Amino acid sequence: MRCPYCAHMEDRVLDTRIGREGDSIRRRRECLKCHGRFTTMETLLQVYPLIVKKDGRREPFSKEKVLKGIQAACQKRPVSLAQMEQIVERVAKWVLSRPEREVTSEAVGQKVVKELRLLDDVAYVRFASVYQTFRDVGEFVSHLEGEAGEGDEVSSDELRPVASAGEESPPKAKTKLKPETPE
Ligand SMILES: [Zn+2]
Numbered sequence: 001m002r003c004p005y006c007a008h009m010e011d012r013v014l015d016t017r018i019g020r021e022g023d024s025i026r027r028r029r030e031c032l033k034c035h036g037r038f039t040t041m042e043t044l045l046q047v048y049p050l051i052v053k054k055d056g057r058r059e060p061f062s063k064e065k066v067l068k069g070i071q072a073a074c075q076k077r078p079v080s081l082a083q084m085e086q087i088v089e090r091v092a093k094w095v096l097s098r099p100e101r102e103v104t105s106e107a108v109g110q111k112v113v114k115e116l117r118l119l120d121d122v123a124y125v126r127f128a129s130v131y132q133t134f135r136d137v138g139e140f141v142s143h144l145e146g147e148a149g150e151g152d153e154v155s156s157d158e159l160r161p162v163a164s165a166g167e168e169s170p171p172k173a174k175t176k177l178k179p180e181t182p183e
Pocket of ligand 1: 003004005006007008031032033034035036
């Protein structure tokens with residue numbers, strides 16, 4: 001690391017500290033030439049694969065977008081923000097662990113559907129049915145925003161559960177989704 005005082009390239013490490021979350025390392029260094037001291041920080045580079053939308057456009061993965069979609073599906077359901085955020089974290093982790101450099105928005109949606117299914121029947125059916133129409137979380141969210149206006153009330157017909165939870169078996173999320181192979 002180049003010394004910030006004299007630009008010398010050699011230093012020695014005086015102290016190494018691991019960040020509270022365990023996801024960063026700080027090193028206190030001393031320049032071998034001028035003995036100036038400085039700190040460097042090491043973090044893991046998280047590179048999310050690009051999300052391929054249905055129309056072929058690519059966009060960066062957005063946790064915020066996924067959360068919005070989940071929040072819309074969970075309106076008036078007994079699901080806490082913390083639970084929704086946990087789903088987002090699991091989906092993000094899943095996206096990060098993909099070996100491919102691009103992931104289809106459909107695959108992300110299917111992952112959300114799976115997670116919601118474990119949590120809340122109604123939210124699951126809402127997300128699965130609306131998602132089948134839009135096949136893209138972004139489209140889904142902008143549709144909801146358009147329908148909902150400024151209020152937080154979402155009154156779109158598509159958001160109503162298509163099957164009452166419990167009695168009928170919920171529609172299979174995958175039946176209509178054609179898997180797209182990423183290039
Ligand atoms: Zn120096």
